[in-house]
Amino acid sequence: MLRYFTIAIFFLFHLNVNGQEIEMRKIEGGVYVPLYGSQEEVQVEIEPFYMDAKPVTHQEFAEFIKQYPQWSKENVKALFADASYLTKWTADGEVPKHLINSPVNNVSWYAAKAYCECQDKRLPTTDEWEFAAMASENSIDAREDSLFNQKIVSGYEKPKTYLKEVGQSTPNYYGVYDLHGLVWEWVYDFNSIMITGESRSNNNTDANLFCAGGAVSANDLMNYAAFMRYAIRSSLKARNTMSNMGFRCVKDYDKNELELNQ
């Protein structure tokens, strides 16, 4: 009984970190074939997990820094973030008013990972992120839906979408907002697929990914959107930061917690 109580206290605490509730949505797990495995039909099993409903905002990140000042613009170690870290913020580390509800950007992988861990969450894996992101409003796998894909690709082409506010678009099947259309998002294993700068040779480990780049297959629209995500991830190092890169957190689905919560 005491054990359950402790867990309950703990649970309440970490959901209410910084005095505000960060909404999460349950992603029912499943089995799917990610893009890079498509030629060998490698299926990946996704365990159920919770995902932040919205990308982390500038405001939320500023509150995190209040608690963990080692991640402020001033204090951050050069090893963990490059010179553009939080570059949209003022010189004294304030969030400009017009960005408060926009997704935080110019954060490094290290900073994103620390943010999630400090809330007892973690960054999603590539497979988890891609799994959640293949859902449209009413389908858990809309990758064959040409309209859905066209929208994603055209979103990737539009400049300065990082200025938009989070949660303004229609949520997807799981109730998750803005996986597409605002910013790229860090994933835990962003550099696990060894894509080289050469996107065309066929003797690399990424052969599956980029050979298919030249092939016309039934699902190539889906591939185009995904190619761009894999390409951006592989171009980065963990300390790099970008105007168009933010993140959100996930945490494992724990049956016990769920029961307690209800």
Added chain:
Amino acid sequence: MKTHRKTQTRFTYLFFALLFPFLFAACQQQEEVVKSNRNKNEDIKVVGTMKAELTAPPHVPKPIGKRTAKRLFVDMEIIEEVAEMDNGVEYVYWTFGGSVPGSFIRTRVGDIVEFTLKNHPDNKLPHNIDLHAVTGQGGGAEASFVAPGQQKTFSFKTLNPGLYVYHCATAPVGMHIANGMYGLILVEPLGGLPPVDKEYYVMQGDFYTKGKHGEKGLQDFDLQKAVDENPDYVVFNGKVGALTGENALTAQVGETVRIFFGNGGPNLASSFHVIGEIFDKVYLEGGKSINENVQTTLVPAGGSAMLEFTVESPDNLVLVDHSIFRAFNKGALGILSVSGEENHVVYDEGTEAIPYIPQSEIAENTPPQEKEVEAKVEEPAPAPADFDLQNSITKGKKIYSQNCLACHQAEGQGIPKTFPPLAGSDYINGHPEKAINAVVNGLTGEIKVNGETYNSAMPAQRLSDEDVAAVLNFVYSNWGNNGTTITPEQVKNNK
């Protein structure tokens, strides 16, 4: 038998003994061949450093002249930006240096190019560059792969003189090229290319938009059309009209023009042709081999050609992809405006046109002059208040360029002795009924305009009353004409 075999054996020995020096020599020779296969340009000494001049199309940097090979710093920024593709049509271009095609790079053989590629922090995508002038991994693709907000530097030695395409090679490669990520790098031979009077940079590309050709607004890239190789736009220098009107290329009669022509694709090969010219020289495929007296040269996607020609007559030479629907329906059209004295030996406009009326039709022919007289009877009513003149003029401009410009010319100046001027014309100013009649019924026979006699034939124009009014309002509101307003009702009443 035995002796015979012995003899044979001996002969065999002898044969090998004789052959041996040859074999040896052959080996040696082969070794020499291997040595000479090595590109000697690798040994060209590099003396000093300089920053490369980069230019946006249609301009090219200054020729290298006699300069020594140097360590050449090229500094290129990748910018993703919205720009106009056609009147009212916008597109998100991905560019090398802010232009499509990207900045022109001019080097000489033996240079060591130190290339820095910068990806603007506001960009969304990683990019890289594959220069066809590079011999090395991916033409630099892997070494230059760079995320937004980062920069990378790599270097290469220019071994082979020629004109080379460069392009982005990041997945999805086709899309990066389709969005404008290509340009040209020139490697001049020892001593430089022969000097010419004018040099220009023109590059063809095909574009695939969500909406059809001409559909207004910001257009997304259409992947399916790209895969089907069915472009909405085929253009020179990234947009419709990049080389026409105010942007036309220019030259003087007697000058030699060199065009560095590239084809970025991503899909179509170009049948490049200049209307009213013959290429005196074509450096085939941008390489060393020169063909002479060429009408149309085929330039593959991801390929180039250098074209040289001397311009002999004052004229608007028209650059086209002679796969001709691309020129007139998809935008692959440019102008090289040549000014100067006419040379009647090279080209003479010939005699005035006189009416040609087949015998069989003479009987039916009604002299149009009579109609004019009838039309003169009543002065046209003033325009009603609700008539939108400005809108009519705007519409008329388009109709003019489609129906009238070929004869009456862009500024309404006409062609001396053949097609009468509309600019400041005493024939139409003060006589709107004559103007309406000419457009509606055509005009054949002798007329006098501004003191000059013309004896020519204008066909009747198949236009609605509204369009006739529009084109006349355009004419009357330009080129020093008196600003008469014509309404569709007037056109109707004058018919």
